[in-house]
Amino acid sequence: MTKFTFRLFCFAALIVAALIHVSFGAAAQEGDKGQPVDQISDPTAARVLDMFRFEPDLVRIPVGGRVTFNNSRGQHTVKSAKGMLPAGVEKISIANTSSETRTLEVPGLYVLTCKVHGRYGMVMLIAVGEPETWIIPASTWTKTLSGRAGEKLAQLLERLEAKSAE
Numbered sequence: 001m002t003k004f005t006f007r008l009f010c011f012a013a014l015i016v017a018a019l020i021h022v023s024f025g026a027a028a029q030e031g032d033k034g035q036p037v038d039q040i041s042d043p044t045a046a047r048v049l050d051m052f053r054f055e056p057d058l059v060r061i062p063v064g065g066r067v068t069f070n071n072s073r074g075q076h077t078v079k080s081a082k083g084m085l086p087a088g089v090e091k092i093s094i095a096n097t098s099s100e101t102r103t104l105e106v107p108g109l110y111v112l113t114c115k116v117h118g119r120y121g122m123v124m125l126i127a128v129g130e131p132e133t134w135i136i137p138a139s140t141w142t143k144t145l146s147g148r149a150g151e152k153l154a155q156l157l158e159r160l161e162a163k164s165a166e
């Protein structure tokens, strides 16, 4: 081994060590359920928008963070709104399970609705990563959703904006 190849070898080893460190540091731990989100029916709620809801309805997590959806049963489902996910992310569809965890690896905004109660405003927003990566085509998104869903999404986007300005 020449001096040069030895140096190259050391350099490569350093890079590999750094990469391993980074990936272990950022990855969610196995078994870590992350942020819980409950799906709730509450016919006695004062506002229609609160009768069927995700709780919390606005979640911010780091890249690679996890969200656990609870109570996707009966009529409640979790379904990504069409076109309202970061580019390249597969659609999300969860039903008939008491608990399911998803790891969100791609930064950006995720809009989720309940298939049955979405039109009553059962909508939630997950923001992954840093605000620079959140592209918010708010006017098109809020007009695309039907019923009270658009109204609810507009409120969520406003709250997110206020939150990220803090």
Ligand SMILES: [Cu+2]
Binding pocket: 039, 052, 075, 076, 077, 114, 115, 116, 117, 118, 122
């Ligand atoms: Cu529902």
